[in-house]
Each structure stands twice: as C-alpha cells, then as structure tokens.
Amino acid sequence: MKSRLEILEELVRQDANDSFSRYGLAMEYMKNGDTEKALHTFNDLLQRDPSYLPVYYQMAKAFEHAGRVSDAADIYRRGLFIAKQQNNLHALSELQSALDELEE
Template sequence: MSKMSRLEMLKSFTEQEPENPFNWYALALEYKELDLDQSIELFSKLLKQFPAYLPTYYQAAEVFADLGKISEANGIYINGIKLAQSQQNNHALRELKNAYQNFQFENDLDD
C-alpha cells in the first residue's frame, strides 16, 4: 500500500468517525513520518479534545521534542505520567517514565 493511499484511508476514518480518538492518533502517527508540523497539529487536537486518550502522550511528547519544543514536550510527559497513574495503566506509566527520563537527560533537565 502506498503512503498516499494509506494517508487518504486514515483521513477518511477521521471523517467517518471524528469522535474516535484512535483515528486521529493513527493519522498523527502517519504524519510523523511525512510532515512533523501536521503531526503536531493533530497531536495538539488529540490532547485538547481527547485528554483521556493515553497513547497520545508518549508520541506527542516525542514529536514536540523532535521539533525543539522542549517545554511543551516536558508538560506533555508530565501530564501523560499523571494520566497513566490515574488510569492505573502500569505498562504505559513505565514507558512514559522511561521516555521522560531519557528526554530529561538529553535536554539537561532536572526534576
């Protein structure tokens, strides 16, 4: 399947089911490989409209960090960790904490 047809398919899913956060998440991930600015726009939409959708936080923080938006990425990691704790999702919590530690180290940040 070509990238464009995959992209068009994912866009159509967001049109058919705009209330399903997974559709927006999949589209944001696809754009992560194609257009980081568009990916950030979609991740921002997810964080605003679907704040309880936990998978967003890890990927969104990574994209923001990749674009040098360090304070935004930092806040996304912190909020994702809090959300994972509140949802008692230990797997996501471990992944977010590990990614956050690496992020802090790479950007010379302290707790």
C-alpha cells in the same frame, strides 16, 4: 488506490470522535515527515479525548523531534498524570523513562 494517509483522513472526517483513527493519522503525518501536522492532530486528539493514553508518548516524541524540549517534558508529565489515574503501570514506566532521558 487511496494512500494510507487519504484513508485515515477520510476516517477522521467520517467520525471526528474516533480517537484511534485520529491517532493513526497523526502517526502517519510523522511517518511522512510532517511534524507540524502531526502535532496539530495530536493536540486535537488531546482536546477531544484527554484520556487517550497512547497520544502522550508520541506527541512528546514529536515535540522532541521539533526541538521543543520544554513542550515534550510538559506532555510527558501530563501523560504520567493520566497513566496514574488509569493505573497503567506499563505506560507510567515508559513515560517516566522518556522524561528522565529527556531531562538528563
């Protein structure tokens, strides 16, 4: 039986433009403690689909986990810009709160 990670990797191979599967793969890497692979996958997702809003919060958290506070703040700010463009008030609030907490 294939692991969740193997299934997600296969889904991404089958459809490189599937943002949801790529996001799930990055989250699975984080769950497994592979922050660098997660960051690489999040970055790839941002390059392919910069409007995919959920990636910003989780990528910033991954940067925080890696001790890369400046990179985390940058990603939060980029996410805030996208959330404003999409008029997504919930995401805007979450991203702003996370950025405020980071900058305390």
